Amino acid sequence: MSINPELAGRIYPAQDPYMVGREKIREFAAAVKATHRAHYDLDAAAELGHRDLLAPPTFAIIVAQQADAQLIADPASGIDFSRVVHADQRFTHHRPIVAGDELVAELHVDTVRPMGGGAMITTRSEISTVAGELVATTVSSLLVRGEDQ
Amino acid sequence: MIDFDTLEKGQPIGTATIRVNRADLVRYAGASGDFNPIHWNERFATEVGLPGVIAHGMFTMGSAVQLVSDWAGNPGAVIDYQTRFTKPVPVADPAGSNPSDFEGTAIEISGTIGALDAEARTARVDLTVSVEGTKVLVKAQAVVQL
Numbered sequence: 684m685s686i687n688p689e690l691a692g693r694i695y696p697a698q699d700p701y702m703v704g705r706e707k708i709r710e711f712a713a714a715v716k717a718t719h720r721a722h723y724d725l726d727a728a729a730e731l732g733h734r735d736l737l738a739p740p741t742f743a744i745i746v747a748q749q750a751d752a753q754l755i756a757d758p759a760s761g762i763d764f765s766r767v768v769h770a771d772q773r774f775t776h777h778r779p780i781v782a783g784d785e786l787v788a789e790l791h792v793d794t795v796r797p798m799g800g801g802a803m804i805t806t807r808s809e810i811s812t813v814a815g816e817l818v819a820t821t822v823s824s825l826l827v828r829g830e831d832q
Numbered sequence: 833m834i835d836f837d838t839l840e841k842g843q844p845i846g847t848a849t850i851r852v853n854r855a856d857l858v859r860y861a862g863a864s865g866d867f868n869p870i871h872w873n874e875r876f877a878t879e880v881g882l883p884g885v886i887a888h889g890m891f892t893m894g895s896a897v898q899l900v901s902d903w904a905g906n907p908g909a910v911i912d913y914q915t916r917f918t919k920p921v922p923v924a925d926p927a928g929s930n931p932s933d934f935e936g937t938a939i940e941i942s943g944t945i946g947a948l949d950a951e952a953r954t955a956r957v958d959l960t961v962s963v964e965g966t967k968v969l970v971k972a973q974a975v976v977q978l
Binding site for chain 1: 856868895907
């Protein structure tokens, strides 16, 4: 099955909010071997002006990959997850993510470029709070390898 | 705290080594929700044409930025961070080793100031991230608000 070129321009609306928890921040920080105290200790976070535990710079990938999963699971996309390779990633933080944030992501399929028998798909997640404050923009390129690659 | 006015383009910010073993990949899978089996199942990884289990690209990206967070003194100062994933990071599981305490693959990280924006008071740190001399990330750049 080939990638549907008409995916470009498609928007998947925000799903259920993602609640950023303290323990998840601690767990994620430990998993990327981030040692800064602001990820673990409320006082250390407050000293830097954050109102709760500070998420590491790539924490938003959790929310972004949940949004990408909608596209991959969409039968109309033609994407075989076992053939997906993460090609590039960008995070732009409009403000730091902290514990207590309730985040939603609107997924935009920006480009679909055929490559060999597969395609390079660039998606963008606009991540905001449930109150509508824009928090982060993430851009991911996913290479879907063709059958012969 | 970093004094923006003393920074110069090309200036090194430091180096770091991050080690990754199979237990680290299982931990990252759980923490991130990325359970792609190429990061924890040798049979599956080789069946899809990989040399073996490889690290999540996002593990490498996420751990490499620690150097920038430490330099800036505030991980929240990293306002933009991007990379391309160019080479896989193989994570071996040698016979007789304990996957939880095996020293694992060494990811070598170094950073230099790539650009300065005096108006925005931001510094772009360009990271070189390699394993056994091969660059595994390309155009790894973090913009720090100072």
